Amino acid sequence: MKKQITQVVIIGAGPSGAVAAALLDQHNIKVIVIEKMLFPRFSIGESLLPACMEVIEQANMLDAVKKGNFQLKNGAAFHHDGRYTEFDFNDKFTPGIGETYQVQRAGFDKILADQAQFQGVDIYYQHQVIDLNLENQPLLTVLDEDQQPYQISADFVLDASGFARVLPKLLDLEVPSTLPARKAIFTHIEDNISSTAFDRDKILISVHPDDPEVWYWLIPFSNGSCSLGVVAKADFLENYPQDNIQALKLLVNEEANLKEILANALYPHPSGEIIGYSANVKQLCSDKFALLGNAGEFLDPIFSSGVTIALKSAQFASETLVKQFNGEKVDWQKDYQERLMVGVNTFRCYVEGWYTGELQRVILHPNPDPKIKQMICAILAGYAWDINNPFVTQPYRRLKAVAEFCK
Ligand code: FAD
Numbered sequence: 001m002k003k004q005i006t007q008v009v010i011i012g013a014g015p016s017g018a019v020a021a022a023l024l025d026q027h028n029i030k031v032i033v034i035e036k037m038l039f040p041r042f043s044i045g046e047s048l049l050p051a052c053m054e055v056i057e058q059a060n061m062l063d064a065v066k067k068g069n070f071q072l073k074n075g076a077a078f079h080h081d082g083r084y085t086e087f088d089f090n091d092k093f094t095p096g097i098g099e100t101y102q103v104q105r106a107g108f109d110k111i112l113a114d115q116a117q118f119q120g121v122d123i124y125y126q127h128q129v130i131d132l133n134l135e136n137q138p139l140l141t142v143l144d145e146d147q148q149p150y151q152i153s154a155d156f157v158l159d160a161s162g163f164a165r166v167l168p169k170l171l172d173l174e175v176p177s178t179l180p181a182r183k184a185i186f187t188h189i190e191d192n193i194s195s196t197a198f199d200r201d202k203i204l205i206s207v208h209p210d211d212p213e214v215w216y217w218l219i220p221f222s223n224g225s226c227s228l229g230v231v232a233k234a235d236f237l238e239n240y241p242q243d244n245i246q247a248l249k250l251l252v253n254e255e256a257n258l259k260e261i262l263a264n265a266l267y268p269h270p271s272g273e274i275i276g277y278s279a280n281v282k283q284l285c286s287d288k289f290a291l292l293g294n295a296g297e298f299l300d301p302i303f304s305s306g307v308t309i310a311l312k313s314a315q316f317a318s319e320t321l322v323k324q325f326n327g328e329k330v331d332w333q334k335d336y337q338e339r340l341m342v343g344v345n346t347f348r349c350y351v352e353g354w355y356t357g358e359l360q361r362v363i364l365h366p367n368p369d370p371k372i373k374q375m376i377c378a379i380l381a382g383y384a385w386d387i388n389n390p391f392v393t394q395p396y397r398r399l400k401a402v403a404e405f406c407k
Contacts, residue, residue: 016293017160051382186229
């Protein structure tokens with residue numbers, strides 16, 4: 001069998017894989033990215049957070065993303081039964097970029113991957129990693145586009161394979177998520193929104209009038225279409241038609257504000273669904289591999305944190321690898337896992353708080369304390385690693401106290 005040798009293999013050319021590859025390439029570390037699909041390809045996860053723009057900038061990809069004609073995003077809006085709140089990402093506790101984009105992921109992911117290639121990274125499209133031997137130096141078995149196997153020997157493996165979770169499966173690292181299984185159904189609509197009051201620069205999160213655990217996303221794009229999705233426990237959705245488009249139409253009609261906004265919407269595109277998307281692992285790294293983005297832990301889509309966590313994982317893993325290849329002493333547990341988990345655990349607290357209702361109470365409060373709103377806004381903008389923010393260092397205690405106050 002043919003064998004190649006490199007310093008780092010990255011499994012998957014999605015956001016975490018492409019950005020990690022570019023960050024390593026900046027330090028002349030030899031990287032090969034193996035990508036199962038041909039880009040562009042569909043992916044869910046279309047609403048970004050400003051904090052991820054800082055990593056994109058570090059990877060020298062910001063200008064290319066800006067030229068992508070994506071819809072600007074400067075905040076998030078929430079609606080429940082006539083109550084409406086907006087968060088402006090420029091009015092936040094943590095300094096840093098306050099704007100981002102709402103992106104069709106097919107085009108966005110291709111821009112990042114093309115930029116990585118343009119900067120010198122090798123990406124093998126339509127090649128699929130099928131095995132990994134970690135007994136000595138990592139040895140991967142890969143199928144090429146003709147389904148012919150070959151091997152790559154590397155010093156280190158980054159798994160950026162998203163929901164495919166290649167290494168967690170091969171290395172038996174998977175553990176059940178602590179979050180209950182939920183289902184998302186979604187499509188792209190031609191929105192025909194005529195309301196001048198509707199702000200296309202913000203994601204709109206709406207809560208179902210009868211069940212606060214059920215929520216909708218409406219993510220406007222720059223071309224007059226929107227991503228529309230509903231998240232609920234699977235048994236709730238069993239009461240709706242099996243045809244997801246029909247179910248989405250019915251659900252939209254049950255939420256008065258969305259019903260009005262989307263009165264003229266057309267549903268010409270196919271739907272998608274994902275069930276039980278939350279995932280967790282026993283460990284995120286060893287001295288031979290690290291799991292990036294969704295290949296590690298995925299929480300919940302409610303705060304659009306997925307791509308930001310994916311890019312922060314790419315940043316932290318590549319910084320640790322650069323030190324390692326420079327001969328410095330590294331501790332993967334501390335330098336990567338514990339560092340990444342600061343933000344993941346912050347988001348976990350707010351995801352849990354959303355579904356218990358505590359966070360909804362705080363977010364939708366009509367007279368918020370401006371300082372507290374800025375601190376929560378910083379987290380909604382993705383600055384979940386800012387240890388100067390008390391809502392990051394003590395998320396559960398702070399949220400509980402504010403939720404109590406908002407009762
Ligand atoms: P991906 O983008 O999934 O890329 C993984 C790549 O690996 C793919 O291209 C795949 O083809 C490749 N691959 C897989 N297996 C192999 C293999 N064996 N060999 C080679 N290549 C392989 N996040 C947000 O930020 N905002 C949102 O609004 C948002 N909404 C979401 C809504 C829902 C319902 C869900 C479930 C998730 C949402 N997310 C959102 C999360 C977001 O989709 C992910 O966090 C993000 O795509 C993770 O990026 P990644 O780079 O880890 O993986």
